[in-house]
Amino acid sequence: MAVVASAVVAVGTVTGVVSATSGERERATAAPEITKTPDMPPLPGAPTPSATTASPSASISASATATKRPAPTKTPPPAAKKPPARQQSAPVSANLYLHPQSQVLDWVRAHRGDPRHALIQAKIAAQPAAVWFAEYKPSTITNEVRKVTAGAAAAGRVPVVVPYAIPERDCGGASQGGAPDFGSYDSWIRSFGAGLGKGDVIVILEPDAIAQTDCLNDAQRATRFAALSRAGKALRAANPNARVYFDAGHSGWHAASKMAGYLRQAGAATNSDGIFTNVSNFHRTADEVAYARQVLSALGGPSSLGAVIDTSRNGNGAPAAGQWCDPAGRALGRPPTTRTGTSRIDAYLWVKLPGESDGCKGAAGSFTPDYAVDLANG
Numbered sequence: 001m002a003v004v005a006s007a008v009v010a011v012g013t014v015t016g017v018v019s020a021t022s023g024e025r026e027r028a029t030a031a032p033e034i035t036k037t038p039d040m041p042p043l044p045g046a047p048t049p050s051a052t053t054a055s056p057s058a059s060i061s062a063s064a065t066a067t068k069r070p071a072p073t074k075t076p077p078p079a080a081k082k083p084p085a086r087q088q089s090a091p092v093s094a095n096l097y098l099h100p101q102s103q104v105l106d107w108v109r110a111h112r113g114d115p116r117h118a119l120i121q122a123k124i125a126a127q128p129a130a131v132w133f134a135e136y137k138p139s140t141i142t143n144e145v146r147k148v149t150a151g152a153a154a155a156g157r158v159p160v161v162v163p164y165a166i167p168e169r170d171c172g173g174a175s176q177g178g179a180p181d182f183g184s185y186d187s188w189i190r191s192f193g194a195g196l197g198k199g200d201v202i203v204i205l206e207p208d209a210i211a212q213t214d215c216l217n218d219a220q221r222a223t224r225f226a227a228l229s230r231a232g233k234a235l236r237a238a239n240p241n242a243r244v245y246f247d248a249g250h251s252g253w254h255a256a257s258k259m260a261g262y263l264r265q266a267g268a269a270t271n272s273d274g275i276f277t278n279v280s281n282f283h284r285t286a287d288e289v290a291y292a293r294q295v296l297s298a299l300g301g302p303s304s305l306g307a308v309i310d311t312s313r314n315g316n317g318a319p320a321a322g323q324w325c326d327p328a329g330r331a332l333g334r335p336p337t338t339r340t341g342t343s344r345i346d347a348y349l350w351v352k353l354p355g356e357s358d359g360c361k362g363a364a365g366s367f368t369p370d371y372a373v374d375l376a377n378g
Contacts, residue, residue: 096128096336096349097157099148103367104355116369120355123376128336129312129350130160130204136179138188145195153199158338160349162204163192163231166224170208171215174364182227189231193238202308203235203244204351205272207279210262211249222265229267236271243346245308248275251283251291252318260298269301273346278310280352282318282330285311289345296344306346311336312354315378325360326371331378 108125111117131148133141145161152159167185169178179185196203209228213221228246235244246268248259263275275295278288292307299305315331332354338347355372362368 095157096338096347097148097152097155097159098126098128099131099151099159102129102353104353104372107367107369111369114369116373119376120369120372123332124354124372127350128157128160129353130162132162132164133192134162134164134177136165136177136184136188138184138191141188142191142195145192146197147195149195149197149199149201152201153197158200158202160202160204160336160351161196162207162351163189163235164206166206166209166227168216168220168224171212174359175208182223185227186230186234190234190238193235193242196235196239196242198239199241201239201242202347202349203242204276204279204308204349205231205235205244205246207247207276207351208249210247210266211253211259213262225262225266229271232267232271236273243273244271245274245276246272247279248277248292248295248307250278250281251287252281256291256294257298259295260300263295263299269299269305272305274306274308274344275299276308276310276349276351278314280313281310282314282316282327284314284317285309285334285348287317288314289342293344306344308347308349309345310351311348312350312352313375315375325358326362326368328374330375332375 102125104120104125108117108121133144137144148159148161165178165185165188167178167180167182168176170176179188206228209224213224216224232244232246235242246263246266248263253259254262263269268275275292277283277292277295283291288309289307292309296305296307311333313330314333316329319327319329334348336348336350340346340348353367354375355367355369357364357366357368357371359365361371361374
């Protein structure tokens with residue numbers, strides 16, 4: 001059993017990016033610093049250590065756990081096989097959106113004479129990253145999301161957005177927060193969907209919300225899964241061009257069969273376009289590809305279901321077990337793209353913005369230039 005941290009710790013106004021670690025119920029790392037409206041601050045915060053499951057590769061990240069490839073489950077009934085009007089076999093687009101507001105962009109603009117400027121600008125600030133919506137603000141969420149999606153549409157690019165307001169978020173850990181109850185969350189998600197527009201958009205729905213549920217009892221877990229199922233359905237109905245991905249943790253967390261069981265209960269086979277893995281984590285891309293395929297195989301559902309992988313900090317793979325907070329020796333992973341050349345892998349994304357600290361090399365959630373340089377240099 002390895003002790004690991006969990007996935008995302010975030011508290012922020014409109015956006016943020018996470019960091020994570022691995023574990024049976026991984027928690028996140030740095031809480032994202034919130035800035036203006038749609039932005040890309042980090043969501044990591046000090047994770048609460050927890051034991052990981054005995055799976056093929058336990059590691060330290062806040063998204064998932066992997067194990068041996070489980071035997072495929074039985075094919076779900078016809079209704080679960082072909083969600084109406086949602087059969088998409090190709091990625092949305094190769095042109096991901098670089099939102100003009102983020103902590104790294106703020107730093108680059110304010111430090112043009114800094115010797116670290118050129119490296120950070122070229123390797124990190126120039127790359128498109130996810131925009132997080134981590135604060136529960138019912139009255140403004142639609143406009144906040146619309147600012148991002150409208151900006152992307154005007155630029156002819158595809159935005160990546162992260163709704164992060166599930167009740168009991170992060171099991172009371174560093175990224176605790178979210179909506180006060182599930183009725184409020186349902187309303188918040190509908191308002192979120194109202195801002196998605198009509199163009200292509202990738203939605204990373206609630207990091208850790210499925211993988212990190214061992215702190216919940218059976219009834220609480222069922223309630224959360226039902227809310228996620230409704231959320232996926234509502235977001236896809238709001239914008240038929242949106243691709244919604246559900247949390248599958250990562251290859252060092254839950255066994256693929258267990259993760260698939262959770263995803264099935266959360267309606268992923270019918271109310272999503274697939275799964276996401278490795279958010280704020282460090283597991284190698286090859287391991288995540290294998291794990292994602294195992295989960296999808298065990299999940300069943302339409303063959304159009306795919307996976308997206310967070311490659312923002314996985315260039316050197318995961319650190320030693322238990323090292324989740326800005327671990328040394330990590331590196332940037334593959335640049336964000338929807339042209340993966342790999343079947344069932346829809347995109348490699350930067351969901352966690354590199355350089356935003358987990359709380360050790362800088363304040364949790366803050367952009368830390370020295371940490372960014374370490375990642376850029378590998």
